[in-house]
Amino acid sequence: MTTPTTATTAKAPAPGETVLDARGVTMRFGGLTAVRSVDLTVKSGEIVGLIGPNGAGKTTFFNCLTGLYIPTEGEVRYKGRVLPPKSFKVTAAGIARTFQNIRLFSNMTVLENVLVGRHTRTKEGLWSALLRGPGFHKAEAASRARATELLEFVGLGAKADHLARNLPYGEQRKLEIARALASEPGLLLLDEPTAGMNPQETRxxxxxxxxxxxxxxxxLVIEHDMRFIMNLCDRVAVLVQGEKLIEGDGQTVQRDERVIAAYLGEPFEGEPGEAEAAEVAAAEAASEEASQGAGAEADADDAPEADAADADDTTRTDAGASDDTGTSDDADRDAGRDGDTDRTTAPTTAAEAPGDSGSGKENDS
Ligand SMILES: Nc1ncnc2c1ncn2[C@@H]1O[C@H](COP(=O)(O)OP(=O)(O)OP(=O)(O)O)[C@@H](O)[C@H]1O
Structure with a gap:
C-alpha cells in the first residue's frame, strides 16, 4: 500500500505551469513516419494520457521526449528550456520514465536499484568517491535514506534487501517507478504501467x-487499459498512425467517432470495462460448455486420442506457467532483445541493464 512520503520531493511548480511542451515532433525511420508533427503539452498538477492502437507511435514519441531518439523534426521543451538530445541529460533536467518492458538490474537488490536512480542527484565527484571522505559518506547516507523512503512510498519498504528478479511482476513495475522517482523528476512518463497486472494491482x-x-x-502515461486511463487522466491525447487525432477530456475522447472507429471499437457506457468483462465471462462459459461436450465425446473415443489431448493440455499449461513467472532467468535470456517492440513477452524482465538495448537507432550513447 502506498504511504505518503515526508521528505522534500521535486519542488512542485506553480499550478498550471507548462512542464512539457512538445511541438511538431516528427520521427522517421527510413521511409516510415512513426510520429508526425505531434504537439503535446503537460501542465503541472496534470495527469495526461496518451492512447492509440498498437504501432500508433506512442513509445516512439516517448523516446523523442526522453532523448533516446532525436526527433527528425520538432522541438521538446521542459519548463521552457529545449531539452538536450541525451537521455541522461533529460533525466538530469527533470524528466524520468519507466519502460513498457521492465528494465531493472535483476541481480541487484531492490534498494540498490533505487540508488542507481539517485545518481543524477548525487553531487559528489570522482575524487570524493575514490577517497571516501566525509562528504561522500554523508551523500551516500542521504541517498539511502531517500531511496528507503521511496520504497516505503511505493509499498516495497519490507523488500529492500530482496533481489529485484525475485519480486513478483507487479512489484517489479512499482520498483521501476520508485527508481524513476529517485531522480526527483518534475515530469514522469509511464509506458504501460499496468501491462500484465491483475485488476487489483491495476487499482x-x-x-x-x-x-x-x-x-x-x-x-504523462501510455496505457491500453481504458478504464485505467479514464479513471486517472485529466486529458487524453489519441495517436493514430503517428498523428494526433484528438485531445480532450475522457468523455470527449470516448465519444469521438474517429477514435471509436480507429481504436475503441465502441463507446464505453456506464462503468468502463463492464462490457468487456461480460464478454469475457460469456466466452469462457461457452468454451467450458464446448469442452464438456468434447470431453463426453472423448470418453467415447479410443484411448490413444484421449492421451494425445492430455499431452496437448500439459504443453499449454507449462507454457502459461513459464510466462507467468517470467523473472530472472527469462530476463537474462531476454537481455539482448529490444523490449519496446516485443509486446508478446510483457510479463518478463526485459534486460539486465536499463538502457534501451536492442535498437541501433536509439540515442543513448
Ligand atoms: N527503432 C525503430 N526502427 C524502425 N521502426 C520503428 C522503430 N521503433 C518503432 N518503429 C515503428 O514505428 C511505429 C510505431 O511504433 P511504436 O512502438 O512507437 O508504437 P506504439 O504506439 O508504442 O505501439 P504499442 O502500443 O504496440 O507499443 C511502428 O510501425 C514501429 O514498427
Missing part, C-alpha cells in the same frame, strides 16, 4: 499515480 497503481501527482509531479 493499486491508480492510487500510486494519484499519490505521485499529489507530490507535485506531472504525469
Amino acid at each position: 493499486a497503481t491508480e492510487e500510486l499515480v494519484f499519490a505521485i501527482r499529489d507530490m507535485g509531479i506531472a504525469i
Whole structure:
C-alpha cells in the first residue's frame, strides 16, 4: 500500500505551469513516419494520457521526449528550456520514465536499484568517491535514506534487501517507478504501467499515480487499459498512425467517432470495462460448455486420442506457467532483445541493464 512520503520531493511548480511542451515532433525511420508533427503539452498538477492502437507511435514519441531518439523534426521543451538530445541529460533536467518492458538490474537488490536512480542527484565527484571522505559518506547516507523512503512510498519498504528478479511482476513495475522517482523528476512518463497486472494491482497503481501527482509531479502515461486511463487522466491525447487525432477530456475522447472507429471499437457506457468483462465471462462459459461436450465425446473415443489431448493440455499449461513467472532467468535470456517492440513477452524482465538495448537507432550513447 502506498504511504505518503515526508521528505522534500521535486519542488512542485506553480499550478498550471507548462512542464512539457512538445511541438511538431516528427520521427522517421527510413521511409516510415512513426510520429508526425505531434504537439503535446503537460501542465503541472496534470495527469495526461496518451492512447492509440498498437504501432500508433506512442513509445516512439516517448523516446523523442526522453532523448533516446532525436526527433527528425520538432522541438521538446521542459519548463521552457529545449531539452538536450541525451537521455541522461533529460533525466538530469527533470524528466524520468519507466519502460513498457521492465528494465531493472535483476541481480541487484531492490534498494540498490533505487540508488542507481539517485545518481543524477548525487553531487559528489570522482575524487570524493575514490577517497571516501566525509562528504561522500554523508551523500551516500542521504541517498539511502531517500531511496528507503521511496520504497516505503511505493509499498516495497519490507523488500529492500530482496533481489529485484525475485519480486513478483507487479512489484517489479512499482520498483521501476520508485527508481524513476529517485531522480526527483518534475515530469514522469509511464509506458504501460499496468501491462500484465491483475485488476487489483491495476487499482493499486491508480492510487500510486494519484499519490505521485499529489507530490507535485506531472504525469504523462501510455496505457491500453481504458478504464485505467479514464479513471486517472485529466486529458487524453489519441495517436493514430503517428498523428494526433484528438485531445480532450475522457468523455470527449470516448465519444469521438474517429477514435471509436480507429481504436475503441465502441463507446464505453456506464462503468468502463463492464462490457468487456461480460464478454469475457460469456466466452469462457461457452468454451467450458464446448469442452464438456468434447470431453463426453472423448470418453467415447479410443484411448490413444484421449492421451494425445492430455499431452496437448500439459504443453499449454507449462507454457502459461513459464510466462507467468517470467523473472530472472527469462530476463537474462531476454537481455539482448529490444523490449519496446516485443509486446508478446510483457510479463518478463526485459534486460539486465536499463538502457534501451536492442535498437541501433536509439540515442543513448
Ligand atoms: N527503432 C525503430 N526502427 C524502425 N521502426 C520503428 C522503430 N521503433 C518503432 N518503429 C515503428 O514505428 C511505429 C510505431 O511504433 P511504436 O512502438 O512507437 O508504437 P506504439 O504506439 O508504442 O505501439 P504499442 O502500443 O504496440 O507499443 C511502428 O510501425 C514501429 O514498427
